[in-house]
Amino acid sequence: MKKYFTTKNLYACLTNTSMIVALCYFIIVLGSCVSHEQKQDDAFEIVKKEKNALKESNFLKPEIVKEQKETQIGEKNRNIDEWTKFENEMDKKILANEHKVKELKGNANISARLSRKVENLEKDNNALRKKINEYKEKMRVSLESFKVGMDHEVNVIGIELKDIAINGKKQNHI
Numbered sequence: 001m002k003k004y005f006t007t008k009n010l011y012a013c014l015t016n017t018s019m020i021v022a023l024c025y026f027i028i029v030l031g032s033c034v035s036h037e038q039k040q041d042d043a044f045e046i047v048k049k050e051k052n053a054l055k056e057s058n059f060l061k062p063e064i065v066k067e068q069k070e071t072q073i074g075e076k077n078r079n080i081d082e083w084t085k086f087e088n089e090m091d092k093k094i095l096a097n098e099h100k101v102k103e104l105k106g107n108a109n110i111s112a113r114l115s116r117k118v119e120n121l122e123k124d125n126n127a128l129r130k131k132i133n134e135y136k137e138k139m140r141v142s143l144e145s146f147k148v149g150m151d152h153e154v155n156v157i158g159i160e161l162k163d164i165a166i167n168g169k170k171q172n173h174i
Contacts, residue, residue: 083139090132097125 101122104110110118 087132087136090128094125094129094132097121101125 101118104118105115
C-alpha cells in the first residue's frame with residue numbers, strides 16, 4: 001500500500017498554508033492603514049456638498065417651513081382649548097352630581113339600601129374628580145419631561161455645530 005501523505009509532505013503543506021494565511025492578513029492590514037484625518041476631511045466635504053445641493057435645489061422654501069410651524073402652533077392651541085373645554089364640562093357635571101348627592105342624603109325618606117347606593121355613587125364621583133386631576137398632573141409632567149428632552153437634544157446639536165465651526169476655522173488657517 002502506498003502512502004500519499006508522508007510526514008514531510010504534511011509538514012510542507014501546513015507550512016505553505018500558514019504562510020499564505022499570514023500573507024493575506026499582512027495585505028489586509030496594509031490595505032486598511034488609511035489616515036483617519038483624511039477620512040474626517042472626506043466626510044466633512046461630503047456633508048458640505050450635500051448641504052449645498054439642498055440649498056441650491058430649494059427643496060424646502062422658507063414660506064413652507066413658516067406655514068408648517070404656524071399650523072403646528074394652531075393645532076397645539078386647539079388641543080389645549082379642547083382639553084380646557086372638556087375639563088370644564090366634566091367639572092360642571094361632577095359638581096351637579098355632588099349637589100344631587102347632598103340633596104339625596106338630606107332626604108329623610110330614603111331607605112338604607114338606597115343610602116348605601118348614593119354613598120357608593122358619591123365615592124365614584126369623587127374618584128372621577130381625582131382621575132381628572134391626576135391626568136392633568138400627568139400631562140403637565142409629561143410635557144415638562146418632553147421639554148427637558150427636547151432642550152437637551154437641541155443643545156447637543158448646537159454644541160456639535162459650534163465645535164465643527166471652530167474646528168473648520170482652525171483647519172482652514174493651517
